[in-house]
Amino acid sequence: MPPDAQRRRADDLDASQIPSRFNLVIPSHDRIPALLFNTRTRQLLALGTEEGAPVRDLLGRRRPLSISEVQRDPLLIELWEQGFLVPEYRDELAELLVETRAARFGPGAGLTILPTLRCNLACRYCFSEPTAMDMTREVAELLASRMKEVASREEILRVTWFGGEPLLRLDTIKHLSREFLRAFDTVTGYIVTNGLLLTLRAARDLVALGIRAAQVTIDGPRDFHDVRRPLRDGGGTFDTILRNLCGASSLMRIAVRVNVDEEMLDHPKRLAAFLHFLDERTEGRVQAYIVPVIGICDRPASMRFANVSWERFAVFLWEVYASAMREGAAVKPPWMSPSSGTCLASRPASVTVAPDGQLYRCWEEPSGHDEQPVGHLSRDWLTPREESHEMRYLAWEETHTPECRQCAMLPLCMGGCARISLSSNRRGKVAESCMRWRAMIPTITRLKYLEKRLQGGLVSLT
Numbered sequence: 001m002p003p004d005a006q007r008r009r010a011d012d013l014d015a016s017q018i019p020s021r022f023n024l025v026i027p028s029h030d031r032i033p034a035l036l037f038n039t040r041t042r043q044l045l046a047l048g049t050e051e052g053a054p055v056r057d058l059l060g061r062r063r064p065l066s067i068s069e070v071q072r073d074p075l076l077i078e079l080w081e082q083g084f085l086v087p088e089y090r091d092e093l094a095e096l097l098v099e100t101r102a103a104r105f106g107p108g109a110g111l112t113i114l115p116t117l118r119c120n121l122a123c124r125y126c127f128s129e130p131t132a133m134d135m136t137r138e139v140a141e142l143l144a145s146r147m148k149e150v151a152s153r154e155e156i157l158r159v160t161w162f163g164g165e166p167l168l169r170l171d172t173i174k175h176l177s178r179e180f181l182r183a184f185d186t187v188t189g190y191i192v193t194n195g196l197l198l199t200l201r202a203a204r205d206l207v208a209l210g211i212r213a214a215q216v217t218i219d220g221p222r223d224f225h226d227v228r229r230p231l232r233d234g235g236g237t238f239d240t241i242l243r244n245l246c247g248a249s250s251l252m253r254i255a256v257r258v259n260v261d262e263e264m265l266d267h268p269k270r271l272a273a274f275l276h277f278l279d280e281r282t283e284g285r286v287q288a289y290i291v292p293v294i295g296i297c298d299r300p301a302s303m304r305f306a307n308v309s310w311e312r313f314a315v316f317l318w319e320v321y322a323s324a325m326r327e328g329a330a331v332k333p334p335w336m337s338p339s340s341g342t343c344l345a346s347r348p349a350s351v352t353v354a355p356d357g358q359l360y361r362c363w364e365e366p367s368g369h370d371e372q373p374v375g376h377l378s379r380d381w382l383t384p385r386e387e388s389h390e391m392r393y394l395a396w397e398e399t400h401t402p403e404c405r406q407c408a409m410l411p412l413c414m415g416g417c418a419r420i421s422l423s424s425n426r427r428g429k430v431a432e433s434c435m436r437w438r439a440m441i442p443t444i445t446r447l448k449y450l451e452k453r454l455q456g457g458l459v460s461l462t
């Protein structure tokens with residue numbers, strides 16, 4: 001904005017200003033200057049030289065900045081306009097919590113359905129207990145009838161299909177989706193699949209039933225992927241999944257998840273080349289995101305391949321994207337999109353349904369660890385133990401520790417995972433969320449800066 005227009009806008013100032021509690025200063029690194037980042041608004045500014053010393057000094061002041069002080073200084077006007085300064089009467093924490101509660105207790109029912117716990121792959125880091133449980137027709141009918149009752153008070157239903165591999169029971173997905181479409185005004189669907197059965201025909205069926213978005217996992221190039229995500233008989237799956245992805249992404253919105261284990265950390269260039277290849281093959285239709293394989297249970301297979309620390313992963317992420325972008329490859333770096341921050345497990349109008357009709361708060365629970373049901377489709381009452389478990393989730397608060405209330409990362413982390421913080425062996429695990437964001441925010445913001453700079457669109461404070 002030109003300086004005059006900026007000054008005119010600054011006439012709107014109605015109070016002394018203080019730094020937003022959600023500002024973070026990211027130190028310079030690898031030819032990227034120091035950055036100022038607001039975790040709530042996701043605004044990002046380059047701070048120029050000397051690690052942004054003038055801005056750091058301003059933001060570190062204890063005394064509020066008067067209206068006239070801000071109006072006189074173009075730097076302060078800029079910070080105010082971008083939301084890095086806020087009126088001293090504003091309670092940003094209260095605003096964030098109200099927004100989160102609106103999403104948590106707002107309209108619309110949510111269902112996560114596991115039509116089967118079976119899977120057609122044998123991923124070497126998988127934490128799920130192998131079991132042959134499918135949802136029977138009887139359980140599906142109980143669910144359909146329960147949802148008809150819900151439809152008398154809710155207009156919108158959001159369904160996530162999960163597993164096992166949900167497409168092994170496409171028949172159940174189709175049957176239940178038709179029932180939901182008959183009962184609710186609006187049904188939106190999302191499926192988490194390994195992609196092996198996501199043929200063009202299956203994708204057409206899903207889209208016709210309102211399931212228009214999917215997550216598919218490919219663990220890097222063929223030689224990486226096929227040893228990590230083989231068929232049960234050891235055969236490769238890369239070519240089939242890639243073919244399906246190319247077809248299905250012309251009909252559905254697809255995010256590709258790439259799991260990175262310790263061995264892959266030595267090959268950032270191969271990962272970068274793979275992301276570029278994926279972008280070309282799907283003509284830019286899919287957004288890939290990379291996540292580390294991190295042990296979440298004590299099963300030997302999971303632990304053996306789950307040694308990636310967030311710090312090491314952040315370095316890897318930088319190596320993958322920064323070099324690829326600087327060389328002009330078409331890769332889209334990760335970004336932190338605004339979200340309601342609500343974990344579905346703590347949302348009263350959402351529930352997870354296992355194939356046997358057991359109900360759970362969190363979608364991770366039926367897969368074989370920390371299982372604690374909160375009811376069953378066949379009855380409309382809860383046992384005292386189920387009720388107690390249900391209450392603990394529903395009463396869970398994003399600001400469950402004093403540190404969370406003070407934390408500048410809260411709008412991104414939202415207190416981490418309710419299941420972990422409620423579990424009995426949580427010692428040390430709550431800190432996992434802190435470590436994750438502490439390690440990842442600098443890298444992700446620098447990648448965003450690099451992307452914007454390469455596109456020529458970044459505002460810079462000097």
Ligand code: SF4
Binds near residue numbers: 416
């Ligand atoms: S869990 Fe850690 S990172 Fe998350 S809000 Fe709480 S203190 Fe911050």
Ligand code: SF4
Binds near residue numbers: 344
């Ligand atoms: S409890 Fe944790 S794993 Fe479960 S839905 Fe919430 S954030 Fe996800």
